[in-house]
Amino acid sequence: MTSQKTISISKLIGGGYNKFWHNKNFYRVVKGSRGSKKSKTTALNIIYRMMKHPWANTLVVRRYSNTLKQSCYTDLKWAINQLGVKHLWKTNESLPELTYLPTGQKILFRGLDDPLKITSITVDTGILSWAWFEEAYELESEDKFRTVVESIRGSNSSPDFFKQVTVTFNPWSERHWLKRVFFDKKTQEDDTFAITTTFRVNEWLDDQDRKRYLGLYRTNPRRARIVCDGDWGIADGLVFERFKVEEFNKDEVLARVQKTAFGLDFGYTHDPTAFVAIAVDLENKKLYVFDELYETGLNNKKIADRLKAKGYQRSSIIADSSEPKSIDELKMFGLERVKGAAKGKDSIMYGIQFIENFEIIIHPSCVHFIEEINNYVYAKDREGNKLNQPIDEFNHLMDAMRYAMEQYSIRQEYNRILPPIFGGI
Structure with a gap:
């Protein structure tokens, strides 16, 4: 009973x-x-x-x-x-x-x-x-x-x-x-x-x-349609269109491609701190996104602790250079190889255009990266015409990816402009 x-x-x-x-x-x-x-x-x-x-x-x-x-x-x-x-x-x-x-x-x-x-x-x-x-x-x-x-x-x-x-x-x-x-x-x-x-x-x-x-x-009316109204994110005007979500063995991919890229975008109260880890296949033009950090309320000590717990204390991490003090603190807290992104004039569009040469394969565990790339679109003017710049939202991990890939995009640009006698870089 x-x-x-x-x-x-x-x-x-x-x-x-x-x-x-x-x-x-x-x-x-x-x-x-x-x-x-x-x-x-x-x-x-x-x-x-x-x-x-x-x-x-x-x-x-x-x-x-x-x-x-x-x-x-x-x-x-x-x-x-x-x-x-x-x-x-x-x-x-x-x-x-x-x-x-x-x-x-x-x-x-x-x-x-x-x-x-x-x-x-x-x-x-x-x-x-x-x-x-x-x-x-x-x-x-x-x-x-x-x-x-x-x-x-x-x-x-x-x-x-x-x-x-x-x-x-x-x-x-x-x-x-x-x-x-x-x-x-x-x-x-x-x-x-x-x-x-x-x-x-x-x-x-x-x-x-x-x-x-x-x-x-x-x-942020576009985000409100998803977050507040439960509507689908609209794929019209996606910045990156060549991507897919697919399970893969991280260790096997890393052993095969042997190149990596790590990017970090700072946030705190409203914007998340965003970190992305990528295996880079330069020969076949593929990027394998295998890990992420996406969290608000992290001070620099907590960022360092999170990334060290993930095993990235010796990784070469490219971070947002607009916060040099934060970069110095991360080094002090044990991320000795973190450094600021070069950025510069038109760096956003140049970085995007470089990444567009790659197919992006995303591990399904990287749920925040999947959300952002599905909603990262080009801005439009009042008449609805697409502008040659992305919206300033759904871009924390997208910026982190751009910082991470900067080492390869800069290398490509120098190899293009340096005469053969210098042998490129």
């Missing part, structure tokens, strides 16, 4: 998600702005439904397993506490895993970086009937998604039985496969419920949060 507890779901979750809460389509998809409470609502819904349906088990998926504990697992534990049923659930921090004690139903967590652990999933009680893909934009290919969906199988004689795959994400680019599969009417997957939500349905945001979101419409 379990004790009954009466709660008001509408008071608990607020408005904006009534259809989502009751939906039983096979695909239940929500793209939304930041602060739109989609993850918290999904967590509450899963806990509530599992306690109602004794045949249900849930698989929670993200692209990388090491991101699950601080996101979905934490949200689901929060939901258990909000529903006042902590005494009915067992938590396992090490796996992680959640078990509903009265029946033995489980919520399992897996990352797509270990596909064998997903294809071999079994449950002792009931059926693996539901899946939740959080931050689904991190999934670089539809094939990876389909592999997991195939794990949602089986049937049950219960009259209320249904299988469902819930997909939640913040949109970045209209070029992503999620748009074609779930939001374009002509190609939308059958049996799909798809909605877009915004921060406006979140009653729990405070005035400061709302003011910050609303301020973007004035200061």
Whole structure:
């Protein structure tokens, strides 16, 4: 016997998600702005439904397993506490895993970086009937998604039985496969419920949060369409068009190409500190982006600590030269080979034009780099004509890449202008 507890779901979750809460389509998809409470609502819904349906088990998926504990697992534990049923659930921090004690139903967590652990999933009680893909934009290919969906199988004689795959994400680019599969009417997957939500349905945001979101419409309208309205990033006028997201073995690539580039753009309160690590294949004109740092609120000591923890204390890092004091401090804190970018007149466009000679292959773990390159476009005049300069947004990692590649672009320019007698550089 379990004790009954009466709660008001509408008071608990607020408005904006009534259809989502009751939906039983096979695909239940929500793209939304930041602060739109989609993850918290999904967590509450899963806990509530599992306690109602004794045949249900849930698989929670993200692209990388090491991101699950601080996101979905934490949200689901929060939901258990909000529903006042902590005494009915067992938590396992090490796996992680959640078990509903009265029946033995489980919520399992897996990352797509270990596909064998997903294809071999079994449950002792009931059926693996539901899946939740959080931050689904991190999934670089539809094939990876389909592999997991195939794990949602089986049937049950219960009259209320249904299988469902819930997909939640913040949109970045209209070029992503999620748009074609779930939001374009002509190609939308059958049996799909798809909605877009915004921060406006979140009653729990405070005035400061709302003011910050609303301020973007004035200061950065293009970013506001993505961050505040949950719209797709528009790919028209992309600065870099020759790029793809593809998994690769970093060590194998580095051993083969044997050239690297590391760039750093400073930030602090509003703008992030942005660092990028690239393997450079000069012969085949390919750049392999394999690591990044993208974080606000980092002083120079913390920047140095983060990069040393990643193993870059001996790397030749090219940083924004407009902050020479910061560069000196980074050296003092152990990044002895950091130096300022040369920059100069027209350096932005020259750096962009040089990088355009390369195909850019991005490891799917570099999620912030993927977001920026998908939204880094050329500016336009009042008549909508493209200008020969990029917008001053979505450019922190793009600037870091430009600094990183400066050593190769300068070398190419000197080899072009020096006469053969000097042998270039």
